[in-house]
Amino acid sequence: MLTTAGGSGAQTRAIAARVLDAVLHRGRSLKAELAASLPALRDPRDRALVEAICFAVLRQPLRYERTLEAWMPRPPSARDGELRALLYVGLAQLDPLRLPEHAAVASTVEAARALGHPHQAGLVNALLRRAQRDGLPALDPTHSHWPSWLRGRLRRDWPEHYAAILAASALPPPMWLRVNALREPVQAYRARLAEAGIEALAGPGAALRLEQAMPVAALPGFDEGLVSVQDLSAQQVADALAPAPGARVLDACAAPGGKSAHLLERDPQLRLTALDIDAARLRRVEDTLRRLGLSERAVLRAADAAEPAAWWDGRAFDAIVLDAPCSATGIVRRQPDVVLHRRETDLAALVGLQARLLDALWTTLAPGGTLLYATCSILQDENEHQVRAFLERTADARVEPLDARYGHDREVGRQRLPGEDGGDGFFYARLRRAPPG
Template sequence: MRGRRAAPARGPARGRQGDHRRRLSQRKARPGVVVTTQAGVAVRVMAARVVDAVMYRGRSLKAELAANLPRIEDPRDRALLEAICFAVLRSRARSEAALAAWMPRPLGRADNELRALLHVGFAQLVVMELPAHAALSATVEAVRALGRPHQDKLVNALLRRAQREGLPSAPADALWPAWLRRQVREDWPLQADAIFAASQQEAPLWLRVNRRHGNRDDYGQRLLDAGIEAEVPDGVPDALLLRAPVAATGLPGFAQGDVSVQDGAAQRVADLLDGLPAGARVLDMCAAPGGKSAHLLERDPMRRLLAIDVDARRLQRVRETFDRVGVQADMKPADAADPSAWWDGEPFDAVLLDAPCSAMGIVRRQPDVLMHRRADDLVALTRLQARLLDAAWQVLRPGGRLVYTTCSILRAENALQLEAFRARHAAALVESLDETWGHADGGGRQRLPGECDMDGFFYAVLRKA
């Protein structure tokens, strides 16, 4: 599995090289699909509009990509659009420094779309290192496609300067709001710089092999036969690790449920629920999008699992995930924090609470979260987490197991939340976890971003005495 390295796995950042000589004008496009006679220009136009929406209008990157990717016909161009947008958000501090230093006068709010396109151009040349000729020509042409032909010379000059000089440096924590910088340094004074640096990096692609459909070694050989090199990580029994990005739909057997995309830190949650009695009744309190529940059922389809989510539309995604991987469970749209509205009175043997959180452990996968998170969000989230923990304790049988996890690195959501819960519930006994789960903190364990190539994640296991 470590043998040959294949070009198809190189992914969007470096795979669309050359001058993209497709002739999309020769084919008939579906309604709403972007088509251009100069291949690549439409991708840059759309990237600028996505970046404008996220950086200057407060939109979600995930939502903007979901709305725009289907409009692009070629899957390679869809991958390129996604890669550009992520590269822009990870490097925006350096791009802003370049614009501040190089522009003869600052751009106004009416020029946000142009500013976004400059970010797109800088990211291609400096971060992604795409061939300069293709990146320059397509981005300058995109200025005209955006209806700004009078500014094409300005864009060309700025991009060529970036090509010659690179972008100014910026501190690793420059993208983090001041209140979050202070909080991370207070919570993790020795690790803060490493956290900031890791959060700027592109995350590897983790796969979860469905053990009901085959074993990991056999699936690794299928990847190799498809020209995709994978690594076998230690301590994550169903996982394979890809250093180069690959679209999920391009993975062998993805549509048939043979494999799923899930970070190694999230995959380890299933280990905390191993060893339950046959036919155990399990509750997943905040189930969407369904990856952790699906993993539990792939390991033991005899579990009686109830998946709850407050959003019925998100619960539909859970159903689609279950259908794809071939598992079944009961599902219920409900507010998990209010058991009186959904609980039938039969206690659960185990409860998984993967709680809503600030997502500060997955910044490298959701870089826009740093632009949208506010300090009062943390107050509301910690209150919700406390309510969910109390509800989980109410429906758990004596002797049962409560697994509390978040994809945050903030102690207010993790160690301090756990300590406050134990103060409210004297019968809560903490099960110890070893150092393979991360740093000991408040009775749980904290994985920090990038450690063992994983996302930031908090784990705690409580027994009801």
């Protein structure tokens, strides 16, 4: 549960406002801004509060914008971005975060002074008092901050699910855990959570679901490698690939390492190569595997998966995971700023990259081997259309069926939409390379 305890309440709200101003009005990345700003707060509770406020605002920024338009004859413009962002901070604390009202209002008013807006402190106080009294105006979930071109694609691809996708993408997700089956049975770890006062619901396989997110430091045995944080949809990549025991497997776009780790946890004999184009991100894979006690069982390579001549030793893989770079439209609830920065030209570039990766990696797959193509996108151009185009140009590629655990049947794969079964939006296609002749 969030609290306002610890450190300066005004400083916490001021930092949240600066982060939001940078993301909403100057096109910055939420992840980068938080990484730069949070170290200024020593108390973990304050850092958690800044994150919670920023995520709450960015999941529904249009809601707060419309509130100011309804209540103010001349709302602050983007030129007054810091003040505008601070008002969003105040409103989000009241709804949806429902923090103690007195502390939320008082600290936000004080933050206006700390940010150099002392003359607007009365305005901030008046607006937040009105929000306490009247609540925020309702907003139709289809009135979304997603750019119009992206909403058009969404409506075209999922006309019957359009409103539900936008609504689910504006809600906070559950926290999914993956128990390290090499260290402890799932039910034993669930009992360990219960002893720590943490309620968890059992999911499929090694998955446990927490309704409220918490710092990983609060999870029993996290540092010792008993458990990892990984969304249900991402966990099911290993299930969909289902490599044979002892198989030689490639994780082609491996960072941050959750899928590589899950595959190794499932099979102590697996021979895994983890590849990523970004050496810095590959170090995160190394850190993940080391924490879980798996680092000696994987070969890590920093290389471009689309250029096998630069990294492949010529020995074919039995199975390949291609969790391809994509628009991330299935994980907006986890990365709410992604749709603010996405451009239509980005999509064409991503579709081209996905095709190059599929073609290149197919040459490294053994006859009879399996390639799992996956994305955290819900756009058909990146998913079923991409796979159909690959099948048309690849004579020895065959689709293998996946069952209903993986979402809606799209004939060449399965699509889970955001929030379904509590998981992120995700696409899976299982492709078999036919033997010669």
